[in-house]
Amino acid sequence: EPEVTQTPSHQVTQMGQEVILRCVPISNHLYFYWYRQILGQKVEFLVSFYNNEISEKSEIFDDQFSVERPDGSNFTLKIRSTKLEDSAMYFCASSPQGSVGNTIYFGEGSWLTVV
Amino acid sequence: QQQVKQSPQSLIVQKGGISIINCAYENTAFDYFPWYQQFPGKGPALLIAIRPDVSEKKEGRFTISFNKSAKQFSLHIMDSQPGDSATYFCAATSGGTSYGKLTFGQGTILTVHP
Numbered sequence: 251e252p253e254v255t256q257t258p259s260h261q262v263t264q265m266g267q268e269v270i271l272r273c274v275p276i277s278n279h280l281y282f283y284w285y286r287q288i289l290g291q292k293v294e295f296l297v298s299f300y301n302n303e304i305s306e307k308s309e310i311f312d313d314q315f316s317v318e319r320p321d322g323s324n325f326t327l328k329i330r331s332t333k334l335e336d337s338a339m340y341f342c343a344s345s346p347q348g349s350v351g352n353t354i355y356f357g358e359g360s361w362l363t364v365v
Numbered sequence: 366q367q368q369v370k371q372s373p374q375s376l377i378v379q380k381g382g383i384s385i386i387n388c389a390y391e392n393t394a395f396d397y398f399p400w401y402q403q404f405p406g407k408g409p410a411l412l413i414a415i416r417p418d419v420s421e422k423k424e425g426r427f428t429i430s431f432n433k434s435a436k437q438f439s440l441h442i443m444d445s446q447p448g449d450s451a452t453y454f455c456a457a458t459s460g461g462t463s464y465g466k467l468t469f470g471q472g473t474i475l476t477v478h479p
Contacts, residue, residue, distance in 0.1 A: 305462050351414075
């Protein structure tokens with residue numbers, strides 16, 4: 251079964267450093283998403299992306315966050331100046347279309363630890 | 366108004382028993398309610414989903430019951446197996462450009478004892 255792949259699986263970074271998390275969505279999918287899950291808490295929506303632009307973003311997705319689709323296969327989340335509270339599991343997801351009934355597939359996540 | 370409340374936080378069931386997880390929502394604009402299963406170290410995987418125009422959906426041992434007037438929905442796992450031990454999340458979203466903006470419940474850790 252096709253899957254969303256994410257790299258790295260785990261990254262430790264110093265506070266204030268920039269981090270880029272990478273994702274390869276399922277190949278024929280058009281909609282891409284980032285979610286995060288702080289340890290012990292629920293999964294939270296960050297941003298959705300379609301046709302090379304942000305469709306929707308949450309209050310969490312402030313100016314320190316950005317997303318990009320630099321080529322035909324990768325989808326990245328950049329955190330410009332990491333904070334301790336950015337420590338979380340970050341999930342990339344994708345769906346074939348952006349309409350009800352289209353399954354949203356999640357990757358296995360990238361665990362970010364900010365020290 | 367965007368919250369989805371899930372209970373219980375954890376659930377222990379004997380093999381062969383029925384596992385029941387409940388969720389409640391407030392936003393009447395939600396019109397798609399998926400349940401996700403997550404194993405340790407893995408991402409959430411879609412288990413089953415329902416739209417509010419039906420009151421029940423069954424796929425194998427998994428059934429969603431939906432009560433639109435009460436704004437509640439639940440997951441029933443029949444004949445629970447040790448392999449069902451995982452974290453289960455209910456979620457909700459509306460259509461249109463907000464479709465991918467899933468609002469998740471807090472999750473239920475299910476343990477099925479052999």
